Amino acid sequence: MNARTHRRTTTRGTRRALRAAALSPRGVASVLAMMFLVMFSSLAVAMAVASQGNLRTANTHLHVLRAMGAAETGMAVAERRLIDAVARFVVERGVVDEQFGTRLWNGSYGAGDGIVNVRPALDGRADVYQPVSVADALVNAHMRDANLVTVSGFPFQADIFTPSGGVDTAVFAADNWVRTGLVGIDAAATEGAMPAAYQITYAPLANGTDVRIIVTGYSSIGATGSTYAYRATAEAGQSRPVTRVIQQDYRIVKRPEQAMLSPSRIMIGKNVMITGDLGARYTDVDQNNGHPITMRSDFFGLNPILDQRLEQLFEALRNGDIDGDNRLRVGHSVEGAAIPGGMEDLNGDGLPDNAFADVTGDGYVDEFDVFIRFYDADGDGRVTLSAALTQGTPAQGRTPEFTADDDLALLIDSAYPDRNRNGVSGFVDTNNNGRWDPGEALLDIDSRNGSEADRVLGWRDGFIDRKDQYAKLRGRMVFRATDGAWAAANGGDYSQHLRGPIRPGRPGQSPTQFGADDDALPPISADSFTNSATPLRDAANGLSFDQQVAQQLGVSVGDLATYTEASTDSTAARFWRADLDDAYVFARTGRHLWEKMPFNSPSYADYYFRPRYENMTFRNVQIPQGNNGLFINCTFVGVTYARSYTDNAHTNWSNYGKMVWNSSANRPEPATDPLDKSDFARYFTGQITDGPANYDQFPDPPVINGATVTGDARNTKRYSNNIRFHNCLFVGSLISDTPQQYTHVRNKFQFTGGTRFAQQHPEQPNNAQLNPNPDDLEEIVKTSLMVPNYSVDIGSFNSPTDTFPGGPPAQNVQLSGTVVAGVLDIRGNTTIDGALLLTFAPTLGEGPLQHMGLPIGNPADFNSTIGYFGPEDGDQESLDPESLPIINGVRIVGYDTDGDGIADVPFDQPRPPGATDVPFYGYGRIRLNWNPDLPMPDGVLLPLSALPLNMTYREGRQ
Structure with missing residues (x-):
């Protein structure tokens, strides 16, 4: 019993003890402490793990950035090296195709590829070995790489290699790849160092023209591994670098980089707009009018009050235009502050004119804003054109606001036809006049709503406004002359010679570049052109010139020497020999056989008796040297090849055969001044007494075709070609031989009247006889005009325009491709789609700047003019329309004696009986649009280019 009681007491006591313990403060604290200990220990472990992960992530991210930075640095280096390596190759062939490109890359080109010259390295470094291929040039360039990192498995220097295994030959070439070593970029590649680095591979693609640059960037790399490791305990020798790979494709091409490249002065006149860069190699700025580029305003001269406002703007530009783009930036601390207030009342309406507002809203004030503000009578921010130009446009029926110059209005309203840049633009030119007229369908139609997409954006909408995006030059000016030299020669300021807003072609690009080298402005001369057979010359394979003339006259070739034209039908094929009686010809045509050269120039250099060909069609013809003809209303189909003797370097080449006016005979006759030793008996007799004291100062007579010629045989007109084409149509290309020297008095082409150029006959596009052979079109599209070292005048000194009512047939010259001449002057309606390369320096x-071996003349007087200029500008052959006399309120150019609307007698000579006054027909409109995508013709020696291809940049190895 006692035992049972004891057991019971013990159980109850235990329970009481446990209850007391549970209620004890010390017990609670112990439990909580244990719980917090577990919690904080867990958090500490978690935080340590997270911190270690963050550190690793941050470290990885830093290495990723270093690797990407190294790759991008390598890509920039690779691009520059590829561009420079490719530019070392100066080639004759015009197009780099798959086969030629492959041979250039691996050096297997040969005689069939034409001339291939390899220039010294553009950066002046010496080659390790003589390169013959683009791959060689790249290896040489990279052999000078410094800070190379030595790592097993990588070449220590650049080499050419064949990739091993897995090359997709549908994409890549199988061999002749180029690779470089590892180049460290953020630390010296000394022993044990592990800098970030890049490695470049140049992979030629299977198409032969493209190269893929593959750059691998390494975050850190050295002979013992990398500083990068994902595990904190890893040793450097066990580490692998983070890498990033980027790729970009480039295409090897041949193309001119400027819209116009000239070693003589460039002069851009009124009513001229240019898209593309201007390259001026002229440097003799100390000469009178020695300005490398002269550019006139399109708006000055339209109205005296507008001129006053423009003068204010010009003064503001002189003081405030800090970047030379002829625009003042609104809000800019310097340029914005220079914008005139415009509070004057020059128009007399009693209110401030506010003439200098940014009407177009582009953030600049320029001539275009001042023009719009002046003519915008209703204040809607746009200028309505004349009734003739608004017909059929959204502006039809509105009150005209600008009627002073329809050619200028058309030039601006028709500029940049592909306004939405979708690759579709233009219209169906049903009347073949080269301009849109009411009823002609536009080609870019929005399929969603049927609207005319380009017109919605302002093209030929009958208004001039901000949508037209006007710029005198949409590009930049690149000068070989320095800014300081030009400024010093003009009293510290040359800005008055450059008018019109300039919009650089690329964002961030400066409007001007001075002191450019030969890489930026390649030297172009007669030596840049070859006389080897080219496809264009081969295409001039029609019947001989005499055969084609005789066939159209219905006579034999033998009859031409004594042929006397008797037809009185002015629309029939007619031929007037140059040795006919001048009175006979004049009585039937109203024209003399002789004419001044240049035709109607106020400053002529010679006279020519010209054979005359009227209303004839020539096909793939070679015009023989010495022809010197006048072609009236003739059509030239295919390739027209004018021949001339090329070794024309004799000091008196331009003087042999020269004619002067004989007032008693009332006609020109040969000059008799002695020109060389053969003009004295001493040359033949050997007797000193048979010659003057200065006999030895005279040159020897010329050697022509390997023989010394004297007397009349020296007449160099027989060996040259000075031709005038009047109211002619060229359906194809005009080319020539390449004279060694520029002799503008002997080798010259003049296109007067309603001259037209086209690649398809404008009236009969389906007539095979009036259109080029289809097989020749591939070459014809490369150039409309390729006449190196010839002087070329497109348009006369008063070219007819289609906006002058009642005038003669309008000039409509449309040239395309690479247009080449020695010196080129353009007036009247002309469009050039391609590039101009001029050869005469x-x-x-x-x-021509020497006489008998002595220097004469002014180099600045030889210039290429696009638009109208006069002698005071340095264009000695031309006349400035502003200087013409005004008779009955009309500027008069001269007098028409034969009823064709062209002045036959200049205004400063007596008016012939029965002649009619010829008015100035207007400035016309000229567009020069750089189109680098057009293929070049063979025969022009220019360096190659490497261009990045859009949408080919990628990251990664695929």
């Missing part, structure tokens, strides 16, 4: 004491 005027140098005092050489060519």
Whole structure:
């Protein structure tokens, strides 16, 4: 019993003890402490793990950035090296195709590829070995790489290699790849160092023209591994670098980089707009009018009050235009502050004119804003054109606001036809006049709503406004002359010679570049052109010139020497020999056989008796040297090849055969001044007494075709070609031989009247006889005009325009491709889609700037003019329309004696009986649009280019 009681007491006591313990404060604290200990220990472990992960992530991210930075640095280096390596190759062939590109890359080109010259490295470094291929040039460039990292498995220097295994030959070439070593970029590649680095591979693609640059960037790399490791305990020798790979494709092409490249002065006149860069190699700025580029305003001269406002703007530009783009930036601390207030009342309406507002809203004030503000009578921010130009447009029926110059209005309203840049633009030119007229369908139609997409954006909408995006030059000016030299020669300021807003072609690009080298402005001369057979010359394979003339006259070739034209039908094919009686010809045509050269120039250099060909069609013809003809209303189909003797370097080449006016005979006759030793008996007799004291100062007679010629045989007109084409149509290309010297008095083409150029006959596009052979079109599209070292005048000194009512047939010249001449002057309605390359570099004491070996003349007087200029500007052959006399309120150019509307007698000579006054027909409109995508013709020696291809940049190895 006692035992049972004891057991019971013990159980109850235990329970009481446990209850007391549970209620004890010390017990509670112990439990909580244990719980918090577990919790904080867990958090500490978690935080340690997270911190270690963050550190690793941050470290990885830093290495990723270093690797990407190294790759991008390598891509920038690779691009520059590829561009420079490719530019070392100066080639004759015009197009780099798959086969030629492959041979250039691996150096297997040969005689069939034409001339291939390899220039020294553009950066002046010496080659390790002589390169013959683009791959060689790249290896040489990279052999000078410094800070190379030595790592097993990588070449220590650049080499050419064949990739092993797995090359997709549908994409890549199988061999002749180029690779570089590892180049460290953020630390010296000394022993034990592990800098970030890049490695470049140049992979030629299977198409032969493209190269893929593959750059691998390494975050850290050295002979013992990398500083990067994902595990904190890893040793450097066990680490692998983070890498990033980027790729970009480039295409090897041949193309001119400027819309116009000239070694003589460039002069851009009124009513001219240019898209593309201007490259001026002229540097003799100390000469009178020695400005490398002269550019006139399109708006000055329209109205005296507008001129006053423009003068204010010009002064503001002189003081405030800090970047030389002829625009003042609104809100800019310097340029914005220079914007005139415009509070004057020059128009007399009693209110401030506010003439200098940013009407177009582009953030600049320029001539275009001042023009719009002046003519915008209703204040809607746009200018309505004349009734003739608004017909059929959204502006039809509105009150005209600008009627002073319809050519200028058309030039601006028709500029940039592909306004939405979708690759579709233009219209169906049903009347073949080269301009849109009411009823002609536009080609870019929005399929969603049927609207005319480009017109919605302002193209030929009958208004001039901000949508037209006007710029005198949409590009930049690149000068070989320095800014300081030009400024010093003009009293510290040359800005008055450059008018019109300039919009650089690329964002962030400067509007001007001075002191450009030969890489930026390649030297172009007669030596840049080859006389080897080219496809264009081969295409001039029609019947001989005499055969084609005789066939159209219905006579034999033998009859031409004594043929006397008797037809009185002015629309029939007619031929007037140059040796006919001038009175006979004049009585039937109203024209003399002789004419001044240049035709109707106020400053002529010679006279020519010209054979005359009227209303004839020539096909793939070679015009023989010495022809010197006048072609009236003739059509030239295919390739027209004018021949001339090329070794024309004799000091008196331009003087042999020269004619002067004989007032008693009332006609020009040969000059008799002695020109060389053969003009004295001493040359033949050997007797000193048979010659003057200065006999030895005279040159020897010329050697022509390997033989010394004297007397009349020296007449160099027989060996040259000075031709005038009047109211002619060229359906194809005009090309020539390449004379060694520029002799503008002997080798010259003049296109007067309603001259037209086209690649398809404008009236009969389906007539095979009036259109080029289909097989020749591939070459014809490369150039409309390729006449190196010839002087070319497109348009006369009063070219007919289609906006002058009642005038003669309008000029409509449309040239395309690479247009080449020695010096080129353009007036009247002309569009050039491609590029202009000019060859003559005027140098005092050489060519036409010497006489009997002595320097004469001013190099600045030899210039290429796009638009109208006068003698005071340095264009000695031309006349400035502003200087013409005004008779009955009309500017008069001269007098028409034969009823064709062209002045036959200049205004400063007596008016012939029965002649009619010829008015100035207007400035016309000229567009020069750089189109680098057009293929170049063979025969032009220019360096190659490497261009990045859009949408080919990628990251990663695929």
